[in-house]
Amino acid sequence: MTILFLDQSGELGGAELCLLDIIDHGDHRFIDTPLAHGQVALFAEGPFQERLARADIEHHLVGDLRAPRRECSVVRQRLREIIRLIRPVREVLRLAQDCELIYANTPKAMVVGAIVQRFTGLPLVYHLHDILSAQHFGQWECRLLVRLASNCATRIIANSQATQRVFTAAGGERDKTTVIYNGFLPQKFAVDVGTTIELRRKLGLHQTAAHGGNRFTIGCFSRFAPWKGQSLMLEALAELADPTIHLLLVGDALFGEGEYGLKLRRQTEALGLQSQVQFLGFREEVPQLLSVCDLIVHSPRAPEPFGRVMVEGMLAGKPVIAPEEGSAPELLRHGETGWLIPPRDAIALAQAIHQLKADPGLRQRLGQAAAADASQRFHLDYTNRQIYDLCDSLLQSPRSRPSQPRPPDPGPI
Numbered sequence: 001m002t003i004l005f006l007d008q009s010g011e012l013g014g015a016e017l018c019l020l021d022i023i024d025h026g027d028h029r030f031i032d033t034p035l036a037h038g039q040v041a042l043f044a045e046g047p048f049q050e051r052l053a054r055a056d057i058e059h060h061l062v063g064d065l066r067a068p069r070r071e072c073s074v075v076r077q078r079l080r081e082i083i084r085l086i087r088p089v090r091e092v093l094r095l096a097q098d099c100e101l102i103y104a105n106t107p108k109a110m111v112v113g114a115i116v117q118r119f120t121g122l123p124l125v126y127h128l129h130d131i132l133s134a135q136h137f138g139q140w141e142c143r144l145l146v147r148l149a150s151n152c153a154t155r156i157i158a159n160s161q162a163t164q165r166v167f168t169a170a171g172g173e174r175d176k177t178t179v180i181y182n183g184f185l186p187q188k189f190a191v192d193v194g195t196t197i198e199l200r201r202k203l204g205l206h207q208t209a210a211h212g213g214n215r216f217t218i219g220c221f222s223r224f225a226p227w228k229g230q231s232l233m234l235e236a237l238a239e240l241a242d243p244t245i246h247l248l249l250v251g252d253a254l255f256g257e258g259e260y261g262l263k264l265r266r267q268t269e270a271l272g273l274q275s276q277v278q279f280l281g282f283r284e285e286v287p288q289l290l291s292v293c294d295l296i297v298h299s300p301r302a303p304e305p306f307g308r309v310m311v312e313g314m315l316a317g318k319p320v321i322a323p324e325e326g327s328a329p330e331l332l333r334h335g336e337t338g339w340l341i342p343p344r345d346a347i348a349l350a351q352a353i354h355q356l357k358a359d360p361g362l363r364q365r366l367g368q369a370a371a372a373d374a375s376q377r378f379h380l381d382y383t384n385r386q387i388y389d390l391c392d393s394l395l396q397s398p399r400s401r402p403s404q405p406r407p408p409d410p411g412p413i
């Protein structure tokens with residue numbers, strides 16, 4: 001099976017990290033095995049491209065589809081966006097000649113994939129990582145994507161039931177969609193005690209005479225974007241008024257939301273929380289950083305489509321607090337493998353933190369059950385097998401198989 005993966009971003013967002021795990025996870029490579037071969041067409045340069053290079057994955061930069069600056073009217077902007085599609089479409093058409101299947105991993109990749117699909121007749125898989133609602137996209141974009149996906153994609157992989165539900169409620173074709181969760185290798189989250197102790201020391205989280213022990217550490221692992229809700233966590237921290245609590249904000253603005261990063265720093269100062277909050281920026285050593293935390297908080301202000309950070313927290317054996325909406329109720333069971341709270345409610349978040357901080361036994365029970373549950377349900381071997389089987393089934397169906405030259409008719413025997 002030869003697959004051409006398309007992705008619009010050069011950044012390491014969740015969709016790109018998910019794709020990296022699909023195409024390269026050491027011994028369990030999905031492509032470049034006897035089973036499948038693949039290459040990636042990218043529409044922007046950046047750290048994602050570097051990671052592909054490091055993993056020795058064939059990739060091609062086929063244009064730049066990063067949003068142009070908004071200095072003209074909406075009509076002109078749309079026109080420019082259409083013109084900017086020409087190069088990627090031409091390049092992807094060329095690359096598609098050697099492929100049997102196109103796999104679009106982001107919305108703009110889906111647009112390009114749909115055009116290429118019309119010309120080539122190749123099966124097109126759309127990995128839908130987004131909740132197509134007004135909280136995440138413009139009305140026009142939502143409608144276009146739902147239409148395109150329903151009409152042009154051969155199959156749609158939704159990253160959660162929450163994502164699938166919104167897609168079908170907006171008129172998307174349900175029969176084409178399958179839910180496949182992001183997959184992870186549990187062993188990546190086993191961090192040795194020595195590393196954790198050393199990192200705690202480096203971060204200043206070890207013994208403090210004043211508080212008689214390690215600082216109680218909360219971790220938030222999300223890129224900086226208003227809907228990811230780090231500001232809600234800061235509000236909850238102020239509400240708690242407990243100086244023994246330390247907060248690690250891990251992540252950075254990836255898609256032009258730099259203003260929000262500044263806003264978070266200003267909010268930290270305004271609330272007088274400077275001594276309790278550390279901004280660590282975007283880090284690669286997520287398992288190690290998870291290991292130093294006592295509690296993981298994910299507090300988005302809009303429904304999360306999947307939220308890799310919640311599963312990563314579970315795999316690290318940590319209790320995870322998340323809102324009772326979007327994908328979270330599918331990933332965590334309240335009181336068993338995590339802690340669900342009303343969304344967008346800083347007081348409820350503060351109360352949940354207070355309760356879990358006071359009960360180390362409960363935290364341990366939740367963390368252990370979460371790790372056991374997540375290492376089965378979200379195991380990469382399992383999710384990659386589902387993706388592989390889905391792609392494979394498309395190649396076997398005569399309708400979606402690319403037309404092959406037929407062998408000559410031997411005539412009557």
Ligand code: UDP
Nearest residue numbers: 013014015223250251282283286307308309
């Ligand atoms: N992440 C990371 N370094 C950071 C912060 C986050 O590698 O400093 C990773 C995190 O471990 C997770 C991904 O970025 O795998 C974020 O994915 P998620 O699905 O949670 O959210 P997205 O940002 O894609 O909406």
Ligand code: GLC
Nearest residue numbers: 014015129159305306307308
């Ligand atoms: C997108 C979504 C995030 C999801 C990731 C991987 O970035 O915003 O919720 O975890 O894709 O599917």
